Amino acid sequence: MSSLFDHLNEKFKSKKMGLGGVLTKEDVIVITWTLTMQEYGLSISLQQLKIKICEVNTNKSYTISGWNANNMLDYMTDYMKNQSTMTIRTMFLGGFSMYMTANPENVEYILKTNFENYQKGFLLTRNLSNLLGDGIFLANGEKWKLQRKVASHEFTSNSLRNFMHDTVQAELNNRLIPLLAKICSVGASIDLQDLFMRFAFDSICKLGFGVDPACLDFSLPNVKFAQAFDMATAISADRILSFPFILKLKQALNVGSERKLHEAMCQIDDFAMSVIHTRRKQLVDIASGRTNSENLEDQNMDLLSRFMGLPVQEKDSSTVEHEDENHKQGAFSDGFLRDIVINFILAGRDTTSAGLSWFFWLLSCNRHVEDTIRAEIAKIVKFRVHVDSKEGRDNPSTSFTYEELKQMHYLHAAVTESLRLYPPVPLDGKMALEDDVLPDGTHIPKRTGVAYHPYAMGRMEKLWGDDCLEFKPERWLKDGVFVPESPYKFAVFQAGPRVCLGKDFAMLQMKLVAAGLLTQFTFSVPENFKPTYALSLTMPIKNGLPVRVHPLTYRHDL
Numbered sequence: 001m002s003s004l005f006d007h008l009n010e011k012f013k014s015k016k017m018g019l020g021g022v023l024t025k026e027d028v029i030v031i032t033w034t035l036t037m038q039e040y041g042l043s044i045s046l047q048q049l050k051i052k053i054c055e056v057n058t059n060k061s062y063t064i065s066g067w068n069a070n071n072m073l074d075y076m077t078d079y080m081k082n083q084s085t086m087t088i089r090t091m092f093l094g095g096f097s098m099y100m101t102a103n104p105e106n107v108e109y110i111l112k113t114n115f116e117n118y119q120k121g122f123l124l125t126r127n128l129s130n131l132l133g134d135g136i137f138l139a140n141g142e143k144w145k146l147q148r149k150v151a152s153h154e155f156t157s158n159s160l161r162n163f164m165h166d167t168v169q170a171e172l173n174n175r176l177i178p179l180l181a182k183i184c185s186v187g188a189s190i191d192l193q194d195l196f197m198r199f200a201f202d203s204i205c206k207l208g209f210g211v212d213p214a215c216l217d218f219s220l221p222n223v224k225f226a227q228a229f230d231m232a233t234a235i236s237a238d239r240i241l242s243f244p245f246i247l248k249l250k251q252a253l254n255v256g257s258e259r260k261l262h263e264a265m266c267q268i269d270d271f272a273m274s275v276i277h278t279r280r281k282q283l284v285d286i287a288s289g290r291t292n293s294e295n296l297e298d299q300n301m302d303l304l305s306r307f308m309g310l311p312v313q314e315k316d317s318s319t320v321e322h323e324d325e326n327h328k329q330g331a332f333s334d335g336f337l338r339d340i341v342i343n344f345i346l347a348g349r350d351t352t353s354a355g356l357s358w359f360f361w362l363l364s365c366n367r368h369v370e371d372t373i374r375a376e377i378a379k380i381v382k383f384r385v386h387v388d389s390k391e392g393r394d395n396p397s398t399s400f401t402y403e404e405l406k407q408m409h410y411l412h413a414a415v416t417e418s419l420r421l422y423p424p425v426p427l428d429g430k431m432a433l434e435d436d437v438l439p440d441g442t443h444i445p446k447r448t449g450v451a452y453h454p455y456a457m458g459r460m461e462k463l464w465g466d467d468c469l470e471f472k473p474e475r476w477l478k479d480g481v482f483v484p485e486s487p488y489k490f491a492v493f494q495a496g497p498r499v500c501l502g503k504d505f506a507m508l509q510m511k512l513v514a515a516g517l518l519t520q521f522t523f524s525v526p527e528n529f530k531p532t533y534a535l536s537l538t539m540p541i542k543n544g545l546p547v548r549v550h551p552l553t554y555r556h557d558l
């Protein structure tokens with residue numbers, strides 16, 4: 001009788017799923033969600049999610065693999081560590097295989113050298129297209145190139161950088177710091193990650209749409225758009241790990257989570273369209289001289305207004321719906337604008353809030369790092385006070401200019417080090433269009449998934465040395481100055497032509513928040529708190545970060 005492996009190989013061969021070669025016992029089988037072969041039974045023990053496949057007719061059973069839902073990333077990391085190539089093949093029993101690599105040479109090859117061969121795969125496009133439409137995240141080819149070109153131009157402008165800075169600083173000074181001061185005065189415990197998520201959502205909506213959902217203002221009712229966005233993101237992420245058959249059934253019947261997603265999408269679209277229409281009207285009023293353009297130009301610094309004001313660079317049927325009064329200059333279509341903005345909101349919300357949460361948790365376990373950050377900030381504030389007193393200015397000590405943030409090398413190193421260990425996007429998959437061979441010799445058959453794995457990369461002794469698991473900002477500093485690593489070794493923001501567009505904004509936001517909060521408060525985490533990660537589109541702390549907030553005079557070590 002043929003072995004289980006022969007059997008699986010036959011199945012995959014017949015489905016032409018790009019398994020590539022034969023399945024061997026060394027392959028790591030990660031997730032099994034659609035085992036439809038009648039010959040085998042499937043048993044899943046929920047505490048540990050151990051997966052067992054049983055040959056029903058002979059009563060033989062094979063534990064092909066087991067993974068614990070709480071540490072799936074570590075499970076993959078261990079496998080990668082043990083390979084000289086730092087590359088493994090994982091099997092999704094739904095019918096496709098995915099290579100995962102922590103090898104910087106492979107990462108450079110996939111993300112830059114042979115970029116054209118590695119595109120967004122169907123797992124993402126199939127499950128996220130309701131929310132993200134034709135936006136930059138899911139787009140490939142010409143659609144992506146056009147958006148990237150336009151957005152890159154905007155993202156390198158000084159005016160957008162200043163707008164980002166002022167938006168984040170205002171949210172910090174007017175909402176987050178006063179809220180934490182209140183919590184501090186009553187001695188309550190709070191979920192800091194939840195506050196960071198609200199903070200990031202407010203900031204990114206102001207940047208994206210010029211709209212303030214005021215999620216950090218608990219005196220206001222929750223904005224429907226924010227709730228709908230939350231719901232749509234969570235359901236879209238869950239889709240990736242759901243049984244395709246059940247998902248299709250729910251979609252066909254419009255029931256359960258699919259119905260909720262549909263409702264949430266209607267709310268998001270209504271909201272986005274109403275903002276777009278209002279903004280279009282303003283532009284028409286300006287063009288016809290009915291409104292004073294100077295005041296509006298001051299307000300309309302957000303991404304939506306910027307994209308709206310741009311003429312389309314190349315005529316493309318996906319971007320221009322029709323030519324009417326609003327589209328005189330060949331502007332982008334409403335649907336396309338909606339996709340652009342929603343994509344930026346998704347990109348900017350959960351990533352920075354997860355990054356900040358892990359950072360503050362790491363500080364709570366490494367007080368010497370926190371003290372060194374404060375010392376660095378104190379020097380900068382001292383210098384500022386000296387200059388300001390001479391020139392008669394008075395800046396609040398929680399506000400920092402872009403130039404001051406640039407001087408905070410140690411803080412930059414500490415945030416980067418935290419992202420190395422806890423990357424908000426822990427692994428990122430592509431799909432090979434054609435057969436290929438990676439620099440480490442791994443053969444990649446066409447239509448196979450290939451993922452680079454920033455989480456595993458941050459934990460490789462071969463890349464970062466024996467102390468790779470330690471939180472050591474110093475590894476990024478030379479003579480007190482931050483020295484970046486190759487983006488293919490530190491691939492937290494991706495690299496190459498599709499490198500994260502919001503990288504500078506994300507670093508600016510995280511440094512502003514860290515500097516602003518650390519000059520006012522210190523945070524303590526319950527002693528027995530051991531964080532684990534939740535897996536969705538990003539990697540937040542599972543169930544949040546419980547903290548108590550203390551004024552700076554509080555000594556955590558006494």
Ligand code: HEM
Nearest residue numbers: 136347348351352355424425492493494498500501502506
């Ligand atoms: C710590 C925070 C952040 C991290 C770790 C991060 C990471 C990433 C990664 C890994 C990608 C590649 C995703 C893929 O192609 O599959 C990406 C793309 C992108 N990010 Fe970020 N991101 C962060 C914050 C932001 C922010 C705040 C914004 C917006 C203001 C942003 C905007 C984008 C955009 C537009 C893309 C798509 C680029 C393209 O495909 O050409 N990101 N980011």
